[in-house]
Amino acid sequence: MTRRRxxxxxxxxGVVLTCAILLFPIYWLVVTALSKPIDxxxxxxxFWPEVPQWxxxxxxxxxxxxxxxxxxxxxxxxxxVTLSMSVSIFAGYSLSRFRVRGGQSLGLxxxxxxxxxxxxxxxxxxxxxRSMGLVGSLxxxxxxxxxxxxxxxxxxxxxxxxxxxxxxxxxxxxxGCSPLxxxxxxxxxxxxPGLAATCLYGFVLSWSEYAYARTFLTSAQGNWTxxxxxxxxxxxxxxxxxxxxxxxxxxxxxxxxIYLFLERYLVSGLTAGAEK
Amino acid sequence: xxxxxxxxxxxxxxxxxVLKGFSLxxxxxEFVVLVGPSGCGKSTMLKILAGLDDATSGQILIGDREVxxxxxxxxxxxxxxxxxxxxxxxxxxxxxxxxxxxRGMARAEIDRRVREAARILDVEHLLDxxxxxxxxxxxxxxxxxxxxxREPQAFLMDEPLSxxxxxxxxxxxxxxxxxxxxxxxxxIYVTHDQIEAMTMADRIVIMRDGxxxxxxxxxxxxxxxxxxxxxxxxxSPGMNFMRSMVTMGASGPQLRLFGQDVPVDRPIAELAxxxxxxGLRPEHFAAGPGPVSxxxxxxxxxxLGSEKYLYIEVxxxxxxxxxxxxxxxxxxxxxxxxxxxxDVGAIPQxxxxxxxxxxxxxxxxxxxxxxxxxx
Amino acid sequence: xxxxxLLDLARPSRRHWLGYLLLAPAVVxxxxxxxxxxIVSFDISFQKVDIVRLDRRAxxxxxxxxxxxxxxxxxMACWVTLKMVVIVTACCVALGLxxxxxxxxxxxxxxxxxxxxxxxxxxxxxxxxxxxxxxFDSSFGLMNWLFFRLGLINETIxxxxxxxxxxxxxxxxxxxxxxxxxxxxxxxxxxxxxxxYYNAARVDGANAWNRFTHITIPSLMPVxxxxxxxxxxxxxxxxSIINVMTGGGPLKATQTLSxxxxxxxxxxxxxxxxxxxxxxxxxFCVLASLLMIGREADGIY
Numbered sequence: 001m002t003r004r005r006x007x008x009x010x011x012x013x014g015v016v017l018t019c020a021i022l023l024f025p026i027y028w029l030v031v032t033a034l035s036k037p038i039d040x041x042x043x044x045x046x047f048w049p050e051v052p053q054w055x056x057x058x059x060x061x062x063x064x065x066x067x068x069x070x071x072x073x074x075x076x077x078x079x080x081v082t083l084s085m086s087v088s089i090f091a092g093y094s095l096s097r098f099r100v101r102g103g104q105s106l107g108l109x110x111x112x113x114x115x116x117x118x119x120x121x122x123x124x125x126x127x128x129x130r131s132m133g134l135v136g137s138l139x140x141x142x143x144x145x146x147x148x149x150x151x152x153x154x155x156x157x158x159x160x161x162x163x164x165x166x167x168x169x170x171x172x173x174x175x176g177c178s179p180l181x182x183x184x185x186x187x188x189x190x191x192x193p194g195l196a197a198t199c200l201y202g203f204v205l206s207w208s209e210y211a212y213a214r215t216f217l218t219s220a221q222g223n224w225t226x227x228x229x230x231x232x233x234x235x236x237x238x239x240x241x242x243x244x245x246x247x248x249x250x251x252x253x254x255x256x257x258i259y260l261f262l263e264r265y266l267v268s269g270l271t272a273g274a275e276k
Numbered sequence: 277x278x279x280x281x282x283x284x285x286x287x288x289x290x291x292x293x294v295l296k297g298f299s300l301x302x303x304x305x306e307f308v309v310l311v312g313p314s315g316c317g318k319s320t321m322l323k324i325l326a327g328l329d330d331a332t333s334g335q336i337l338i339g340d341r342e343v344x345x346x347x348x349x350x351x352x353x354x355x356x357x358x359x360x361x362x363x364x365x366x367x368x369x370x371x372x373x374x375x376x377x378x379r380g381m382a383r384a385e386i387d388r389r390v391r392e393a394a395r396i397l398d399v400e401h402l403l404d405x406x407x408x409x410x411x412x413x414x415x416x417x418x419x420x421x422x423x424x425x426r427e428p429q430a431f432l433m434d435e436p437l438s439x440x441x442x443x444x445x446x447x448x449x450x451x452x453x454x455x456x457x458x459x460x461x462x463x464i465y466v467t468h469d470q471i472e473a474m475t476m477a478d479r480i481v482i483m484r485d486g487x488x489x490x491x492x493x494x495x496x497x498x499x500x501x502x503x504x505x506x507x508x509x510x511x512s513p514g515m516n517f518m519r520s521m522v523t524m525g526a527s528g529p530q531l532r533l534f535g536q537d538v539p540v541d542r543p544i545a546e547l548a549x550x551x552x553x554x555g556l557r558p559e560h561f562a563a564g565p566g567p568v569s570x571x572x573x574x575x576x577x578x579x580l581g582s583e584k585y586l587y588i589e590v591x592x593x594x595x596x597x598x599x600x601x602x603x604x605x606x607x608x609x610x611x612x613x614x615x616x617x618x619d620v621g622a623i624p625q626x627x628x629x630x631x632x633x634x635x636x637x638x639x640x641x642x643x644x645x646x647x648x649x650x651x
Numbered sequence: 652x653x654x655x656x657l658l659d660l661a662r663p664s665r666r667h668w669l670g671y672l673l674l675a676p677a678v679v680x681x682x683x684x685x686x687x688x689x690i691v692s693f694d695i696s697f698q699k700v701d702i703v704r705l706d707r708r709a710x711x712x713x714x715x716x717x718x719x720x721x722x723x724x725x726x727m728a729c730w731v732t733l734k735m736v737v738i739v740t741a742c743c744v745a746l747g748l749x750x751x752x753x754x755x756x757x758x759x760x761x762x763x764x765x766x767x768x769x770x771x772x773x774x775x776x777x778x779x780x781x782x783x784x785x786x787f788d789s790s791f792g793l794m795n796w797l798f799f800r801l802g803l804i805n806e807t808i809x810x811x812x813x814x815x816x817x818x819x820x821x822x823x824x825x826x827x828x829x830x831x832x833x834x835x836x837x838x839x840x841x842x843x844x845x846x847x848y849y850n851a852a853r854v855d856g857a858n859a860w861n862r863f864t865h866i867t868i869p870s871l872m873p874v875x876x877x878x879x880x881x882x883x884x885x886x887x888x889x890x891s892i893i894n895v896m897t898g899g900g901p902l903k904a905t906q907t908l909s910x911x912x913x914x915x916x917x918x919x920x921x922x923x924x925x926x927x928x929x930x931x932x933x934x935f936c937v938l939a940s941l942l943m944i945g946r947e948a949d950g951i952y
Contacts, residue, residue, distance in 0.1 A: 011758055018753060019767045025782045025827060026770070028793065032785060043796050083680075091677030098670025106674070112940045113685055117888040119912040120929030123922050124691035125684070127703025147684050154677060167361035170328050174432075175422075176349035176378030178661040179669050189365040208775035210891040215917060227777040231895050234784070241785050248781040252774055259773030263766055330663030347661030 033057075033245035040241050056246040066247055068222070069229035072138060073251075076213070076225055077206035079142035081199055084149040089195070092157030093183060097166065107158070113151040118211040121147060126215060136220035144212035149202045156201065160194035161187070200262055204255050226251040278339040278429035278462050279304045280325070285334030287320055287486075294320050296486045298334070305460045311473040312483035312509075318466045319434055321483075325464060326355050326432050339429050349378065354423035358435040360415045362407040362422075369394075369403040372422045386425075393421040396455070413444045420455070430462040437472065449475060470510050474498070482506050504646035507555050507639055513585070515555045515639070516613035518594040522547045531638070534570040535591055538635050542650040552649065554594075555639035558585070561615035566632025573628045575612055584623060586615040588631070696926035703922050715927035724903065724911065725928065732907040735822065736886045742826040743882050744875065747833025752867075754834075755841045765838065772831035776891040783824040784896055787811070814904030817897045821905045824892055829885065833878050840874035841867070880942055887936055908932040 032040065034052040060066055095103055125144055126135070134140040164187065172182035188195070213225045224232075230251060233244045280302040287295035295317045302308050310318040323329040325336060327348035336344045343351045354375070362371050372393060373386045394400045397417045407415055416436060423431055436452075437445045453476055456463055467473060473480045474494045482489045482497070482505075490502035501507035508514045520531040522544055529544045530537045531554060544552070576587040595611050615631055623629060639651035660669045691703070696716070698709040719725045750768045754761055771779070786793045787810040798804045810816045848866050857865065888909055893899060899906035899914060906914070909932055916925035 008758065011753075011756055014753055015758070015760075015764050018750060019764060022750070022827075023767060023770060025779075025786065026774070028786065029778075029782050041791055043791060044800075045791070045793055045796060087677040087680050090673040094670045094673035098667055098673075100667070100670040100674060103670075103674070106678070110681075112937065113681070115884045115888070115936050115940045116685070116689075117909050117912070117929065117932050117936060119888070119890050119909045119916075120692055120926070120933055121685070121688050122913070123703060123916045123926050123929065124688035124695065126916075127691065127695075127705055127922075128688060130703070131705050143684055146680065147688075150677065150680060165359060165361065167357045167359055168363065170323075170326075170348075171355065171357060171361040171363070171422075172374070173328065173348040173661065174326055174353065174355045175375035175426075178347065178349070179666055180660065181378075186363055186365075190363070192365075204773065208777075210775075210777055210895070211913075214894075227775060227891075230777050230781065234781075234895075241788075244781055245785070248778045252778045255773050255775060256770070259770070260766065263769075324663075327663050330666070345662050345664050347663075349661060 029245050029248060032241055033243075033249055035242050037240060037242055053242070056242055057250065060243050060246045060250070063243070064229065064233065064247065065221075065224075066226075066229065066250065069224050069226040070250070072223055073207055073226040076138050076141045076145065077203050079138065080145035080149055080206045081202040083142060084146050084153050084202055085195070085199055088150055088154035088157055088198075089188075091154045093161050093187065095154070095158045096161035097169070107155075110151045110154055113147075114155075116147070118148070122211060122215050125212070129216060135216050136223060138217075138223050140216040141209075141213050141225065144216065145206050145209050148209065149205050152205065153198050153202050156198050157194065160191060160198070164190060197262060200258050204258060207255050279306075280339075280430060280462060280464070281335075281337040282321075282325070283335040283337070285321065285324060285331045285336065287317075287324060287329070288332050294486050295324075295331075298486075298488060300481060300488075300491065302462055302464065304339075305462055307456050307463045307465065307476060307478045308481060309465045309467060309473040309477035309479075310481045310483060311467055311470055312489075314468055315485070316483040317486040318468075318483050322432050322434050322464060322466045326353060327351050352426075352429045353432055354426045354428040354430075356416075356419050356423050356431065356433040356436045358438050360407070360419045360439075362415055362418060364407055367404050367406060368399065368410070368418050368421075371407065371418060372425050375422065375426045389425040389427075390421075393424040396424065396458075397421045412440050413448065416440065416448060417451075420452070424455075424459070428461065430464065433463065433465045435467050436465075438467070438469075445472075452476065471512065474510065480510075482509060500651060501639070501648060503648055504553060504555070504641045507641070507648070507651075511557060513558050513614050513616070515557050517641075518554045518556075518590055518613065519551055519596050519643070520554050520594055521551050522549065524548045532593060533568070534572070534594070536568065536570065538568050538638075540635050540638060540640070542640060544640065544649060547649075551643045553641040553643055553646070555641060555651070556613070556633060556637060558614045558616035560637040561586075561617065561631050561633050563617045563620045563629065563631060565630055567634045569630055569632040571628045571630045573626060574615075574623075577623055577625060579623075583616055583618050584620065586617060586623070586629070586631075587612045588615060692926045692929060695923050696930045698923045700923040701920050709923075712923075715924045718924060719927055719931070724906075727903055728906050728908045728911040728928075731818075731903070731905065732887065732909075734818075735825070735905075735907060736883055738822055739825045739829060739886045740879055740882050742822070743829040743833050744879055746826065746830040747835075747878075748837050748871075748875070750830065750834045751837035751841055755838060769831035769835050771827050772835070774828070776828060776889075777895060779824055779828050780892055780895045783820060783827070784811075787820045787823075811897060812901055814900075814902050817901055818904050821893055821896055824896060825886060825889070828892065829882055832885075833875075833882060836874055836878045837871060840871045844870045880939055884936055884939055887932070887939070908935075 031046070031048060033056055034054065035046060035049040036051070036053055039046055039049060094100060095107055100106075122144070125140075129135045129140040129143075134143075168186055168190065169179065169182040172186040173179060177185060208227070210227045213228045214231070217223050217225065217228060230244070230247055233239065233247060280300075282298055282300045285295060285298045286293070298317075298321055300308070310321060312318050320329065324331045327343070327346060331344065334344070335342060338351055338353065363374065366374065369390055372390045376386045376389065390403070391400070394403055397420055399414060399417050399421060402410060402414060402418070407418070410418065419436070437448050440448060449472060465476065477494055479491060479493050480497050481491050484505055490497060490506045492500070497506065498510055501510065504517070508517065518533060520533055523530045523532065523537065524545065525537055525539060527539050529542065529548065530539050531552070532538070533554065572588050574586040575589050578585040578587075590611050590613055640649040641647065642649055660666060660672070691705070694708075695703055697711050697713065699712045699714050700709050754764045754768055789795065789807055789809040789811065792810070794810070795804075795807045798808070808816050810820045844866065848870070849862055852862050852866055887907070889907070890909055890913060893905050893907060893910050894913065897905045899910040908928060912925050912929040912932060915921045915928060
């Protein structure tokens with residue numbers, strides 16, 4: 001084999017091996033979910049169940065209020081994203097287009113706001129929500145998650161609007177729009193891809209959130225989000241790992257799908273905005 | 277009825293003065309070109325005219341109506357941008373009709389006007405396409421169409437041809453010219469290309485560093501530039517500049533050029549003993565003997581077929597004319613002048629050639645202020 | 652359309668008002684849910700309170716800070732945090748950079764490979780905990796079986812009862828969740844290095860290692876710097892992974908400052924003290940952010 005071919009083969013081998021190792025945990029999750037509970041208490045472990053137990057998903061849905069949890073996560077995400085986007089679209093646009101006094105410092109603050117530890121913020125938020133009677137309601141989670149999402153979406157949207165030429169609004173204004181009209185009739189329609197991507201990113205952030213959900217919702221079982229519900233499935237001594245895994249898969253699927261189909265958009269904003 | 281009056285408009289960003297007291301009267305139907313190097317303030321002025329920027333002081337009147345602080349949409353002007361600024365999410369037809377729709381015009385009327393404009397600009401077959409499906413030239417025509425349908429009091433054009441390739445630019449130049457003849461709408465056109473200015477303008481406003489250098493029609497500006505900058509900016513290749521002392525000779529004032537004392541029939545006697553800057557256009561050199569002749573070996577000969585550019589080194593005493601022309605088109609002539617000779621056949625390299633010029637073609641500029649003394 | 656002259660934001664002289672107007676909702680929201688709570692937490696940290704009350708204020712008291720400075724638990728948490736931050740960040744950077752370099756090559760299916768390599772990023776942290784809690788299960792988990800087979804151990808490691816083992820389990824989970832971010836950023840950085848740099852180096856006779864150390868690494872430094880700080884901050888702040896996996900134990904072996912803050916707030920209901928710990932954590936975070944802002948201001952891309 002020529003040197004070149006050897007390199008290519010090694011490269012492919014390396015890539016396949018790397019992916020296999022790094023993605024193995026996900027594979028293992030699926031295997032665990034599809035195994036019979038008995039088979040999970042046996043060594044050596046099976047690397048693929050003899051008879052995949054596809055019915056585990058239905059069983060989990062029946063045994064646990066998983067559907068309710070998923071609905072709650074969805075509601076919380078929708079609420080948090082809607083709230084966040086409705087302020088950050090305008091803020092991002094303003095930061096991009098206008099030279100606002102204090103805009104620089106606001107931008108800087110937003111950058112740092114992403115780094116605030118939730119474990120600190122959760123304490124005063126608890127006090128605030130308690131006095132407002134919101135503890136146990138999804139609204140507390142929606143507002144709390146907004147603290148995570150608003151900085152991120154504002155920054156991303158600012159970056160995105162930066163890529164749109166100013167002449168677009170200028171043309172619209174000369175054509176007879178007010179500046180606000182230009183924003184709604186021209187900029188927003190043109191920015192739809194960026195808006196959609198940012199919404200989805202906010203959705204991912206909300207869906208994965210746990211700290212606030214756990215603090216504010218533990219007392220209200222009917223409002224548990226999926227992450228919270230999942231942690232309660234882990235027993236003190238014994239757990240039904242196949243069921244937990246199946247539930248975990250169902251919780252992970254929405255964001256995995258979002259990731260797979262929109263990785264390009266998600267990632268481009270990530271690298272432009274440089275945040276996690 | 278739709279003339280434009282700009283009265284002493286100033287624009288500063290903090291301490292930076294970008295426009296210094298701009299005043300201009302544009303007659304109805306006139307095609308005025310604002311030209312100058314980048315950073316001279318021409319685009320800023322246009323944006324202020326459009327209402328996209330606010331002036332620090334001054335007044336603007338469009339058709340006798342004061343519009344200094346009026347929204348861009350209410351000024352009844354239409355604008356064409358350098359990068360076309362077509363609305364990507366709308367079809368060509370909707371792009372062109374957008375402004376009319378904003379004004380609440382009836383659908384049928386919008387359609388009629390759009391179709392008419394599309395016909396004039398030959399984009400009828402593109403009406404249902406999206407901007408990203410069009411070529412640069414087509415997009416520019418759609419942008420023009422968007423301006424035309426509004427039937428505004430004035431067109432404002434911000435370097436509309438700069439993004440097109442050379443051939444297309446020449447073609448579109450003619451088209452815009454024809455359009456203006458046909459529609460007769462007052463037009464303010466901004467460009468950095470002096471050729472566009474010369475070929476398209478009724479009057480040219482040449483700017484530098486935020487200040488107007490001269491306002492004149494093309495021929496006048498070419499033949500009677502107000503100062504050194506204008507003289508060097510207009511014309512291609514630009515005017516040659518040399519430094520010379522004024523001396524008094526037997527028959528009157530003289531200038532020392534190319535090793536000779538050249539008598540000049542200009543009233544510069546009081547400048548005797550002082551230096552002046554002398555300008556001579558490349559095309560005013562001739563091959564062979566003439567009123568003032570000299571023999572010289574060209575440093576470099578560029579042949580374009582029927583015309584040839586000869587780079588001639590300037591004698592020591594004539595050097596040092598131009599100091600840092602910021603933004604001016606300094607074409608690395610250095611210590612040479614360019615002579616443009618037409619139809620002269622092959623000129624052997626590295627051999628002396630006789631050239632001549634007529635001293636009445638010389639321009640004289642004040643060595644300090646660069647203002648034209650005589651020309 | 653006639654508008655009130657004063658409110659007509661389309662006029663050139665008034666247009667910049669719109670900038671402020673558009674910014675207002677965000678500013679108000681941030682003030683309400685971030686700035687105000689922050690102020691409250693600072694306030695509380697100086698009070699000896701059990702539960703946060705907004706209506707009553709306890710007298711100003713430095714006892715919380717005194718207590719934490721003298722507390723062995725606090726210093727232990729600092730040490731644990733430091734260990735975890737350094738190890739996880741280093742591993743994430745190494746793994747992330749490695750995978751980025753790998754998938755930056757040209758080969759068929761590289762788009763798919765890129766997608767797959769960064770997939771753990773999209774997996775919610777809780778799910779990652781589920782996965783690794785099972786893998787590290789002491790009785791039937793994969794890890795113990797693997798170690799057995801590889802001859803590394805003779806008896807089962809009780810991953811979640813042994814302090815050091817628990818630490819390792821948490822670190823592994825964190826690295827798995829954290830490296831994709833570095834990978835994505837590094838890949839973007841790699842792709843923005845002009846091909847010509849490498850071509851010029853090749854012509855000059857540099858081999859692959861030289862090219863790596865003299866072109867790749869220097870060009871990536873800004874991006875890697877920022878990324879490292881972001882990963883660092885993420886580890887610092889993390890709650891989900893540690894809390895669900897080990898709860899900070901066993902014996903506080905995995906209790907970072909962040910976990911300690913939460914524990915004292917909602918485990919022991921000593922919110923004043925917890926806020927003090929939280930404020931200290933915040934100060935570290937801010938210092939680290941300044942590090943990053945400094946780098947970012949130097950102009951990354």
